Amino acid sequence: MTVVFKEFFIDFQRCIGCEACAAGCAECHTHRGYPMVQVDKVDPAMSPQTSPMVCMHCKVPTCALSCPADAIKVDENGIVHSSLKPRCIACRNCELACPFGVPMIREDIQQMQKCDMCFDRTAAGKKPMCCTVCPTGALHYNTMENMLAARPHSKPINKWQFGNQIVETRLWVMVPHDVDIMVVDWPELLAGAAGPIELAVKLKERFPLQGFPGPQPTRDEPVPVGAGVGSFSDTEAEYL
């Protein structure tokens, strides 16, 4: 049976920070309880905006080339895999070199683990776990034709520019039609950075899955029935 691998799309604007992707990802037995999807607050001091990050599966992977142990391999479907266990020496080169900040080092088992596009599922014709559980389609697995028809207001691109480096990826990101390349202009972004980021990062570590603590109902103040449950307008329902 030949399985046709489809395309993976990230639509950052749709992420609502629910972290269902991370919870679903953690179910997989190849990385046993550790999520490989990372959902980050984009500017935690200023806004609740979040963005999901999975491995972009670069066509020329910086992680694999910077690995001193030859432990990171790309398969015939363009999927960049977690490091090979017998070889990986957990040196952290891949983690630090990856332009998307994706690989995770497990010091205890001396291995780098990362998103492998749910190889066990996609190789059997299924969607990756994160795409299955994402409620808004921010992470989506489909054919290119279906995606173009379903989301005509955006276009998928797979080229990134980090300073002088152009990176081409197997994964696509949805952007406005006049954009051809995702330019990450960090000198300008860093100059515009504001807010107590360190505090935000610490809070994120403290509350990894729940997000930041908001007003919590106490025992004395029971949650009113129906609170927080709204109804979707037609446009919103269509959007979902």
Place this chain on the structure above:
Amino acid sequence: MKELTRLSKMFAEQLHWGALAKATIATALLGVTIILGSRNLANFDAALIGYTFASLFAAFGIVYRYSVWLTKPPTRMYWRRGWQLFLSPRLWKNLRSPRILAEAVVRKIVVQDFVWHRSPERWAGHMLIAAGCVLAALVTFPLVFGWVHFTQGAITPEPTYIIQVFGFGVREIALHGLESWFTFHALIVASVLVIPGVMIVMYRRMLDTGAVAVQRFSRDFLPLILLFAVAFTGLLLWVSYEFLEGYFYTALAQLHAWTVIGTLIYLPFGKLFHIFQRPATLGIAYYKSHLSELEPACCPLTGEEYAPAVQTKDLTEVLHELDFDYSAVGGPPETPPWNEISPAGKRMLIGRAHSKIRNDRFD
């Protein structure tokens, strides 16, 4: 003919001449030690000639692959740093260097605690296989190369054997005793270690859904099948001469020889090469123990101390050698390259870059 010329040209281009030279020298040296160690082949067992040539081939392949591997920019960087730190006089104060080395050897190579953390059953299987293979290698290679052989010692009152190493009698052992039993049955012990080890690992590979998802026959099963074949046919030889008066021995000996030769030839190519590659972790141990004392690199966005500064600078150099250029376009001169921003910082900046290109045009 034209095709042949094209192929030979391609082969010559692919060939790594430096590694070829090193591998040739290493193989020649092994050949010389075989001749010297066996006293001009006087103590060389001609029946083992197949093993000898397979070992020479393996030595060539291993040194060739290792040498090519060391030319990769990231590998070369760690190799250089590992030796630099090992020889650094600062680390030899208070005998820190040998302590780091001893700890790394015990944890990473002898005990392999990281395999235990992967799973205890995996550790049990791996330890059994590793112990069996090391024991078998310690016995087989010196015997095959004629470096070790046995001669008869006293006949009465207690018969003895003399162990000859490089042609020098080094130890006389009683023929009927625990030491001689172990010496003459070391390979049986090795196979009794390897076979259950292979079984544990095979069992895991068949049932563990995580392993099933990513394993491949050539990478993960072939080496196990080879090790099992070597150990099992070796054990059959013992059964034949110990219990069946040598029944079928010649054919079994041939079969065993082919499994061993096959495994030796496979050594430089497949998964078993990790035996030679893995000791590189010792260099990393130096690197890490040294780096932990040094100034950390701080992420310009999040402010977190995410890695030692030396490592991030080394990586910038390595990436440059690999023809990656993650330096910034515009911005003040002190702007760090993209790879010197922490992984968390990179992800946040990517999110912000997306917001910027969206420019409120959400759909």
